Every structure is written in structure tokens, then in C-alpha cells.
């Protein structure tokens with residue numbers, strides 16, 4: 543592979559950077575919309591204190607859990623412990639069985655390592671009223687997450703190891719391309735195949751709200767053929783809405799949690815924000831960026847995991863060996879954490895554009911500000927988080943920024 547793989551990596555990365563420059567609105571917010579931000583987001587001292595109290599307990603636990611999970615993954619990747627662990631597993635006669643077992647064991651170890659932190663975190667979330675789950679429900683959710691994580695990891699790692707074992711020239715090219723295609727397939731199939739398994743969708747009854755939502759889409763030049771209500775409350779208290787499908791199948795899906803908790807003006811604002819994503823093709827662009835990221839990520843993974851010093855340190859013969867699974871999983875874990883700030887910077891710019899779209903479509907900055915404040919209080923979100931925490935982990939602008947954006951938008955109007 544060698545030189546060809548570096549060439550491929552350079553090519554894909556250039557396309558990725560070019561696309562990111564083209565589709566991410568880096569310049570936002572601009573002109574009258576930029577400037578200083580009130581860090582309180584207009585919240586009163588009592589609310590700010592309640593948020594700060596919760597954050598002072600939850601944030602250190604969350605960060606420590608993040609650190610422990612990365613260190614555990616690295617320890618199994620870059621010492622011979624990981625390879626030895628895989629050798630000790632049954633299923634040696636057929637490599638896919640051994641690989642699946644290795645992934646499941648790694649997922650279990652990862653969860654057990656952070657358990658002393660995730661349990662107190664759940665206790666803190668309960669005390670603060672953020673979590674309403676019983677402990678059996680919590681355990682079931684953790685098990686479900688582990689299942690999803692295991693299945694996803696097995697598919698990707700099996701493709702990688704399987705192609706390496708096949709070992710034809712350019713196997714890594716095929717592996718990285720397949721990783722990109724998996725991202726595209728996942729993005730299209732998830733709402734079509736997976737969501738209907740977990741939730742049921744029903745048309746939203748004729749109502750003034752439904753009419754006003756269709757009217758919003760119409761003013762946006764987006765033909766919506768159906769407004770659906772999804773029973774998301776079975777799983778979550780989070781509120782959301784999204785637009786899916788194209789052309790004559792385009793539909794607007796609204797979470798029942800949103801319909802139950804929010805006022806009509808708030809629902810209109812959330813929907814207008816989602817229409818902003820649809821108008822700018824953010825899902826399509828995000829999928830393309832994610833797919834290119836997966837292609838270059840897998841190429842880097844193959845290059846690093848296949849490098850002599852790394853292989854020797856991990857005590858594995860190469861990517862074709864099932865014993866390389868802890869190395870691959872560990873490197874991927876670290877890699878995803880490293881690229882998170884870039885990914886979130888793009889996400890925040892795109893979300894800001896959708897916020898501006900929502901303000902322009904509804905002309906309702908007053909509700910926008912009130913809603914940001916209400917959501918910050920009910921989700922105990924820091925209105926103005928520490929800069930590095932924000933840069934690394936925030937996928938959306940902070941509540942303080944969103945409030946400031948709406949206020950400046952109203953002044954510039």
C-alpha cells in the first residue's frame with residue numbers, strides 16, 4: 543500500500559476540505575449579527591445557580607468518564623494486553639466468530655471501566671430531574687446502547703479485517719470506500735428502516751397549528767405533502783422535528799414531546815429551524831462530509847495500525863489478524879475524539895444558519911429568546927460554557943450565543 547495509500551489520503555482529504563469550505567457557512571454570524579455575548583443569556587441568578595450546581599457535579603464526572611474510556615482503549619490498543627485478550631477467547635476456528643466476540647468483550651470492558659463514573663452521573667441527573675428512568679430502565683438502556691455499539695463496530699471491523707485477509711492489491715482502497723458507502727447507506731436507511739421499528743408515525747390532525755406549519759413551509763418554497771406526529775416520548779423527553787424525503791414524498795415529522803411541551807409559536811420556530819436545514823440541504827451535505835471523513839479515517843487507521851512500530855508495540859502481525867481488533871478499535875476511539883472539535887465547529891456554523899433562517903421565516907425573535915432560555919433551564923445547559931469545553935463538545939451554538947443572535951437580528955431588522 544505505502545505510497546498509493548498516502549496519495550489516496552491526500553486526494554480524499556483535499557476533496558473533504560474543499561467540500562467543507564463550500565458547504566459550511568464559516569462566515570456566520572456576520573456583520574450586525576456578530577459581537578459580544580451576554581454570558582447569562584438573560585437568565586436570572588436563581589436559574590444560573592441551579593444550572594451551575596448541576597454542572598459542577600456532572601461535568602467533571604462526564605469528562606473523567608471520557609478520559610477513562612480513551613485510556614482504557616489505548617491501553618488495550620498499544621500494549622500486548624489487547625492481543626493476548628483476543629487469543630484467550632474461544633472461537634479460534636472461524637475468524638468472524640472470534641472477531642465478533644473480541645468486539646463484544648471490548649465493549650463490555652469499556653462500559654465496566656466507566657461504571658464508577660456513569661452511575662454517580664445518573665444519580666446527579668436524577669436529583670436534577672433530568673432523568674426519569676428507574677435503575678432497571680437505565681440498565682436496559684445501557685444494554686441497548688452496548689448492542690448498537692457492538693453491531694456497528696462488528697460490521698465495520700469485519701469489513702476491514704476481512705478485506706485485509708483477502709489481501710489483494712488495493713484492499714485498503716476498497717475498505718475505505720466501503721466505509722464511506724456505509725455512512726451514506728446509514729444516513730438514508732435509518733429514517734426509512736430503523737425509525738419505524740422503534741416508533742409509530744401518524745398524520746397530524748387538521749388543526750390551526752398544522753395549517754400554520756404547512757403555511758411556513760409554503761412561504762419557504764418547500765412543498766410538504768404530509769405532517770406526521772411521531773411518538774418519540776416512548777424513549778426520550780428531548781424535543782425535535784425534521785424534514786425527510788424528496789419531491790412528492792417530502793414530509794414533516796414532529797416529535798410528540800415537542801407538541802406536548804411547547805406552545806404553537808415554539809413549535810413553529812423549531813419547525814422553521816428544520817426547514818432551514820432542508821432549504822440548505824444540510825442532511826445531504828452532512829452525509830457527504832461524513833462519508834469522506836470515514837474514507838480518510840479508515841485510510842489513516844489502516845496506515846497507522848499497519849505501521850511496523852505500532853504493530854510490534856501491540857504484538858500483532860497486521861490488520862488481517864483478529865488480534866488487531868483492540869488496536870483498530872482503540873485507534874478509532876482516539877481518532878474520533880481528536881476530530882470532534884472540527885466536526886462540531888462545522889455543526890455550529892450550520893446550526894447558526896438554520897437559526898437565522900428560523901428568525902427570518904417566523905419574524906418571532908421574542909419567542910426565539912424565550913424558548914432558548916426555557917430549554918437552557920429545563921435541560922440545565924450552561925448558557926456560556928468554558929471555551930475549550932464548548933470548542934470540543936458543543937454541536938450547537940451556546941444558549942447565550944443564540945439569545946444574542948436573535949437580539950441582534952431584531953435590532954438589525
Ligand SMILES: [Zn+2]
Nearest residue numbers: 815819893896
Ligand atoms: Zn438544527
